[in-house]
Amino acid sequence: MMSYSITSLMKIAFCRIAILRYAFLASAALTVGFIALGCTNPKPTTQNPTPATTHYASRPTTPPPPFKLFHQSPDTLTLTTTESASNTQIAALIYQLRDAANTHTFGSIHLPQALIDARAPIVWFHIYRGTKCASEKYAAKLPCGPSYHAAGEFTLGSFHNPNRTDGELNLDENHTTALWNPDASSATEGK
Numbered sequence: 001m002m003s004y005s006i007t008s009l010m011k012i013a014f015c016r017i018a019i020l021r022y023a024f025l026a027s028a029a030l031t032v033g034f035i036a037l038g039c040t041n042p043k044p045t046t047q048n049p050t051p052a053t054t055h056y057a058s059r060p061t062t063p064p065p066p067f068k069l070f071h072q073s074p075d076t077l078t079l080t081t082t083e084s085a086s087n088t089q090i091a092a093l094i095y096q097l098r099d100a101a102n103t104h105t106f107g108s109i110h111l112p113q114a115l116i117d118a119r120a121p122i123v124w125f126h127i128y129r130g131t132k133c134a135s136e137k138y139a140a141k142l143p144c145g146p147s148y149h150a151a152g153e154f155t156l157g158s159f160h161n162p163n164r165t166d167g168e169l170n171l172d173e174n175h176t177t178a179l180w181n182p183d184a185s186s187a188t189e190g191k
Helices: 008-020 028-036 089-105 112-119
Strands: 068-073 076-081 121-127 152-156 166-170 173-178
Touching: 076 089, 089 121, 089 152, 089 166
Parallel strands: 076 121
Antiparallel strands: 068 076, 121 152, 152 166, 166 173
16 A cells, blocks of 8 residues: 655655646746756655454363254255254354365265265355255255355365365354364375
8 A cells, every 4th residue: 555645745746737727828938947946746655554354263071962964965965953943053064174174074974975075166155044944955945035044164175176165153144253274284184
């Protein structure tokens, strides 16, 4: 970001007004005169912006809620939990999915490891409280209206890194909370 001092800005404004006012008299002598008066653009000072620091919540100690595989397609798994599952429990489930990605053990939590291994290159996990809205990603008629109703998301893979993991809570239609920095580490990094 560039910044100018007030004095520099006033000098620039004065010089530009003077140049415009006397443009019809412009000649080599006037140009030299303006330069002699100090009518040059000062070099801008640059400030290094301080990068914003994002703080992520600690991993929950609450156990994840029981879940069922509600629907699957080649790149998406829709999971349902109890309707009363808390945000902390949903976060714990997302971390459980991340752990399974890290250890290549989706089968141990009753999810199709072969489907996940065959992803090209991303697989999305949509987590819903109850089954009422769980079909909204693929149903012809939206069961809960036009907004998105998932309680949480887990994404494994990206177009640039097949081991990237991303997890977030969907607090409401317009607010999500990232659980970790997806670019800080990869699910099976170094494996």
